[in-house]
Amino acid sequence: MNRPEEELAALLREHGALIARIARSHESDRGRAEELVQDIHLAIWQALPRFRGEANLRTYVARIAQNRSVSHVARAARTPPHAPLDALGDVLPSEDASPEDAVAERDARRRLERAVRELPLALKLAVTLALEGFTPDEVASVLGISTSAAAVRLHRAKAALQERLEERST
């Protein structure tokens, strides 16, 4: 592998899961989600030479992933879905989880992913970043809005997500 390929491989080792989770928050179809992940990787590879370190690399990656996902949704192919994401089994159970706990955790995570996908776009973008642990400043930077607007949106997004999860549990 040459240097750019090594850089990309290292970046994807560190941030691959973040990218996959952002893709899954926008795309419920397994095949399309995988295509979207590939598109995001490609966009990162193309954008990487322009990265000057002015932002955190994780924020930079999240911004590209969210942008690519928004474009993907706009361009959504008219082909029928292949397989639902629930068929994927790529979950990391807690280290000391029993098989029953692991199943319960997987179900809970599926409910959470579905609830996130059902949110309106603006709230979905914010809540995904919040779930990834981004600060309001970083969310503002990714979305291109002021920090105060990001804080308001995060508050609304979290409330909307909690509401949906409560609805699902009743």
Next chain:
Amino acid sequence: MTAPDWKDLERLWQSHAAAAPALRVIRKQRRRKWLSTLVLGSEVVITIAGIAFGAWFIALGTTFGLVAGGGLVVFTLFAAAASLWARRLPSVAMEESVTAALAAALRRARVSVRWGFATFWIVAASLVFYAVISFLWAAGSDYPPALVRRMLVVLGVWMLWSALAQGVAIYYYLSRARELARLEEMARALAADG
């Protein structure tokens, strides 16, 4: 699950791990570059062929040759210029903020829709133009029949290519119009949700 703690939700969300097939990405990029070069190459060949045919018509030195050849050269040059213009459209930098990238994508999609619409009518007009010329030539030409047949074959090939291009233009216009509608819907949703 009732009102789960946010930290629990974060942990649950981040419990998903995925592989990172970097090499597939690079292969895909290389394939795209190759396809893009192929498309560009075929556009160059078509432009050269169009101008050559047009020059050949003009070189016949007849009124018909001047009209048909001139039309062909103008149409070919227009198509080449339109392609060049489309390629010079600013691309959306993916590392920009979501709001900026969406605005840029909207601008680009609007231009693309207009370009697709204009292309459809230009190709339609050229098809009518060459159909009328072919008919006039076949109906009342004083040229030797062998030459007329050769001319009609050339025009026929050109019109078949134009019809194919029209199919692509229609597909392009419809898909870009759908994409533009989705982007506008997303921009409205983003604006509405603060």
